[in-house]
Amino acid sequence: MNLAFWKKKKEGQTKKKSVVREWFDAAIFAVIAATLIRTFIFEAYTIPTPSMEKTLLVNDFLFVSKISYGPRIPMTPLAVPFTHHTLPFTQYTKAYSEAVQWKYRRLPGFSEVKRYDVVVFNFPEGDTVALEQNDMSYYKLVRDYGRENVWQQFHVTSRPVDKRENYIKRCMGAPGDTLSIRDNVVYVNGAEAPVPPASERRYNVKTTGDPLNPSRLDELDIDPNPMGVGDSGSYRYDFTPGAVALLKTWPVITSITPYVKQQQADVDVFPHDPAHYPWTEHNFGPLYIPKKGASVKLDSSNIAIYDRIIRIYEGNKLEFKNGRFYINDKPTDTYTFKMNYYWMMGDNRDNSLDSRFWGFVPEDHIVGKAWLIWMSYGKGNIRWSRLFNIIR
Structure with a gap:
């Protein structure tokens, strides 16, 4: 194998590579090819929690299609191959460098994210705990101890978007939709949403x-x-x-x-403002899901919904002074969205940390579409009936 194919050999040159050099060249080629496939075509993923049961089970091994929605160009390109955010067999050692950061770009795909697709995305709240946890543990730590204390005591790090934890949920609301939940039944644009047949x-x-x-x-x-x-x-x-x-x-x-929870307004539920939004995880909304190019009027009653979008996801400076909102030091009472947003929920609704708790998922957090179960095991046995099932 000649990796330096651009170099012209001298006439009569017949020097043969050593066995070690042949194996080294083959290994380099394999790493490059596998990295390109993982980045631009598909990636393996394992279900860690029961939040999607029984559509997806713990220890289902999936292929996630990157080309369905268009592969995302790496935003943190300097990283150890085949790792996500930490080195194998370590808890806190970063597997990437932030010395180079690229802006969000995505190559063309076969479709947009569609309502009711099963989607893999980076955790949008941004702060992740470098510990093995179940689906709700980070949220509960922040609620019980406060974000600053969690950072100090539980080794929380703020990672780049493409290095945050991967989550998998069903897209229940697309950009421009209005979503509500009444007695634990989801409605989209006023119509009852279909119930996945394997959901719990x-x-x-x-x-x-x-x-x-x-x-x-x-x-x-x-x-x-x-x-x-x-x-x-x-x-x-x-x-x-x-x-x-x-x-x-x-x-x-x-x-x-x-079962429907009978409770008053829950501060743990997005947008964490029970004075204006007395919502619970079983009775929620109606809520508009932002669409790129759409504008909303800002006021004291709805700023809790859009604050994180304006400041964190779309990188603006937001202030409220003298009775007015200022974005990037300019007074305004409206905001126009720069990205599309999505509403994600687990099929196992009563055991899922999802958009009901942390809000919208920006388009730059989308990793890909859950496509195929290639392996599954539970209770010490292979679940043969689940192998090579298309995910719906």
């Missing part, structure tokens, strides 16, 4: 007094441990729509009803 939702179950048979639940791939136990045969479980239809035929069950 929490239900209240009433029985004749006897508990459900845990062995039969396990056979149906249902967690036999109830989420809550009440009086007089009342239980709470996570079910798929198909499981609900089947369980309603069991004589021991008298009723199955969707």
Whole structure:
């Protein structure tokens, strides 16, 4: 293999490369080819949490298509090949350098992000904990201890956009949509959103007094441990729509009803302003999802929704003084969006940290479309029925 193909050989030159040199050239070529494929065509990804169950299961191994939405040009190009943000077998050692930073650019793809696609993206809140965690742990740390204390005590780092944690959710709202949630049912532009057939939702179950048979639940791939136990045969479980239809035929069950949290305005829910937006994770909105080129009027009641977009995602200086908003030192009462934004939610709605808690996902955070399950295992066995399934 001749990597220096541009150099013209001298006449009669027949020097043969050593075996070590041949292997070295082959290794360099393999690294370059694999890096280009990973960056511009597809990348492997593993499901770490149950937030998408049962559409996707923990320890599903996926291929994520970069070309579906157009591959994103690396914004942090100086990095160790085949790593994300830390070196293997280390917790805090960066696998990249910020000496060179490129602006966001994306090559053409086959389509835009479509409503109800399953999408991989970089965590948009920006601050990530360099520790193994479940889906909710970073958010809970910030809520309980405050962001500054979390930074100091739990090794939080602020990473470049393309080096933040990868998340996977379903796009429930596209740019320009209006989304709302009523009694844990999602509505988009006034119409009820379709329910993914393998998604889970929490239900209240009433029985004749006897508990459900845990062995039969396990056979149906249902967690036999109830989420809550009440009086007089009342239980709470996570079910798929198909499981609900089947369980309603069991004589021991008298009723199955969707669980809806009965609570007042929740400060943990986006935009964290219960005085103006008394929303909860089960009753939310209506909320407009920003579209590139669209403008909104700014006032004290809605600035909590758009503050992070203006300051962090689109890099402006935002101030409020003398009763007026100033963007980049210019007084204004409107803002025009520079990017498209998306609303992402887990299929396992009652066990998912998603847009209900941290808001919009900017287009520059989009990694790719979840495409194919190439391997899956659980309980010590390969899940053969899941191999080579297209993700929908």
